[in-house]
Amino acid sequence: MRKIITATDGHIFTDGEIFGTVIYLAEGTDGSDFYEITLEEYNAILTSEDATEEDYRSALCEMGVTI
Amino acid sequence: MTIAEKITRAKTDVNVVYAAGKRDERDAFWDAFQHNGTRTSYYGAFCNFPREAFYPKYDIKFDGSSATQGTFRTFPDSSSTWPPAEDFDFVERLNECGITVDTSNATSVYQMFYYSCVSTMPTLDFSNVTAQMYETFESCNRLHTVDKIILSNTGTQSFYNIFGNCIKLQNITFEGVIGNSISFAQSTLLSRASIENIVSVLSPTVTGKTLTFSQAAVNNAFSDAEWTALVNTRKNWTFSLV
Numbered sequence: 324m325r326k327i328i329t330a331t332d333g334h335i336f337t338d339g340e341i342f343g344t345v346i347y348l349a350e351g352t353d354g355s356d357f358y359e360i361t362l363e364e365y366n367a368i369l370t371s372e373d374a375t376e377e378d379y380r381s382a383l384c385e386m387g388v389t390i
Numbered sequence: 391m392t393i394a395e396k397i398t399r400a401k402t403d404v405n406v407v408y409a410a411g412k413r414d415e416r417d418a419f420w421d422a423f424q425h426n427g428t429r430t431s432y433y434g435a436f437c438n439f440p441r442e443a444f445y446p447k448y449d450i451k452f453d454g455s456s457a458t459q460g461t462f463r464t465f466p467d468s469s470s471t472w473p474p475a476e477d478f479d480f481v482e483r484l485n486e487c488g489i490t491v492d493t494s495n496a497t498s499v500y501q502m503f504y505y506s507c508v509s510t511m512p513t514l515d516f517s518n519v520t521a522q523m524y525e526t527f528e529s530c531n532r533l534h535t536v537d538k539i540i541l542s543n544t545g546t547q548s549f550y551n552i553f554g555n556c557i558k559l560q561n562i563t564f565e566g567v568i569g570n571s572i573s574f575a576q577s578t579l580l581s582r583a584s585i586e587n588i589v590s591v592l593s594p595t596v597t598g599k600t601l602t603f604s605q606a607a608v609n610n611a612f613s614d615a616e617w618t619a620l621v622n623t624r625k626n627w628t629f630s631l632v
Contacts, residue, residue, distance in 0.1 A: 347628065
């Protein structure tokens with residue numbers, strides 16, 4: 324039987340790599356690897372991964388293209 | 391022929407000759423750039439390449455581990471503007487040129503389309519890729535349709551942020567086996583058919599792996615009962631909704 328864990332309001336689960344507000348655990352697993360973080364913490368992680376102009380221009384320069 | 395007829399003929403001939411000259415120049419460029427069709431390594435080749443000039447003459451074929459790395463990174467153009475210029479229908483242009491992108495011999499697809507503006511992707515054969523598929527389509531935030539990704543049937547291929555920030559991705563089809571964790575977390579528009587296809591190619595035997603979808607995409611596509619039934623076709627997988 325698959326266990327489903329749902330994060331509390333304003334929180335999201337993570338195991339350090341994967342994130343999810345609702346996690347359908349594989350059969351035979353108990354979800355002990357997952358812990359909650361706040362949505363603010365999660366959004367801070369996302370913002371750091373957003374596409375930015377700096378990243379874009381860095382991507383160009385890394386390929387030897389100058390603007 | 392009257393003088394007027396000769397003048398008319400001359401004007402037509404000039405245009406014909408001009409067009410032929412332009413075509414010859416274009417062909418000369420692509421003959422050189424693609425090594426008369428024998429080039430198989432395009433490392434960074436089309437990074438920031440102007441869209442108005444992207445008319446390859448030969449199929450774009452890859453061979454080896456570095457051949458595809460960053461090939462279409464920040465493609466095309468728009469070097470001076472941020473965010474990059476409008477969508478580029480890659481499939482339409484390839485069809486217009488009558489060419490294909492052949493990745494069947496590529497062993498790495500590292501950042502192949504990183505930060506590109508393409509809105510469509512042709513069938514891409516990744517069945518011989520052995521390196522981790524690292525950010526292959528990361529920040530392709532105009533991409534809405536991928537015709538097909540062909541994976542190997544081994545289920546051993548791995549992925550890192552392969553579809554990160556693919557925020558407009560709606561339609562994608564996989565062939566082969568997904569046997570390692572993969573995420574479509576930012577793809578809030580992913581279609582029901584795409585989600586069903588992705589689940590259908592998950593390895594039925596691996597353990598400890600996670601498939602991540604956008605909760606919005608799943609809620610838009612499935613009822614609770616339908617979603618539960620779908621995830622229960624792969625009880626060996628953890629499904630995460632974000």
